[in-house]
Amino acid sequence: MLWTVDPASPTPLFEQLATQVRRSIVDRTLVRGEKLPSAKELAASLEINLHTVLRAYQTLRDEGLIELRRGRGAVVIADDPGLVNLHLMADELLAEAGRLGLAHEHVVELLEGRRA
Amino acid sequence: MLWTVDPASPTPLFEQLATQVRRSIVDRTLVRGEKLPSAKELAASLEINLHTVLRAYQTLRDEGLIELRRGRGAVVIADDPGLVNLHLMADELLAEAGRLGLAHEHVVELLEGRRA
DNA sequence: ACCTATTTGTCCGTATGTATG
């Protein structure tokens, strides 16, 4: 899998792992339907705790990238995690704005206002 | 606080707690700026583990309902559920764009391009 | 139909780190 984590890094281990899995999905190293290593295996491989791997997996599940099933493991469900997902999120954002009666420009302004 | 959890319920303790806090926000029992009890206190009060309370709090933070700060505690930030939710979705959209390496303006353009 | 191993889900406990006041 060529995934590694750095205990000395200020970024949490579970976040490091989640980021690497995301990258693997984005660059097609992992594709839809593919199975991830079991948390136990991966934990042993990375020399981190089982729970840390599970937390990374659960984070990815909350993001809609993988599916977790007891006894079955973790499976990639993201098809195109890139622009397709971004457009989906934009859809939802605009739909929500519509429910609130906000005009399209208001949403654009809202995002412009978030330019850090 | 009149919050309770039922260890015998099939729904997880942290989810039970998160749901009750959500209800308190929705029905204005808790309003913006109000401080929630510290995780330690609440855990002792509900006779559950500190981490279980923290997990509930972190879930609510991920939903944009409360803010967590080290040394300070948990504070309600939701005021208008609708608008807050919109900001949550904008957060997620921008975060996703960030993961894809897309600049802020690209997201703005993407939304502008969706003017029906 | 049964049993067993695997795998995730949750909870508890402990320890350490980091930011706040």
Next chain:
DNA sequence: CCATACATACGGACAAATAGG
């Protein structure tokens, strides 16, 4: 400097769902 409070990580335990024999 010190107490408080959340953040993360590790470890152990048990439950629940799945898969396979």
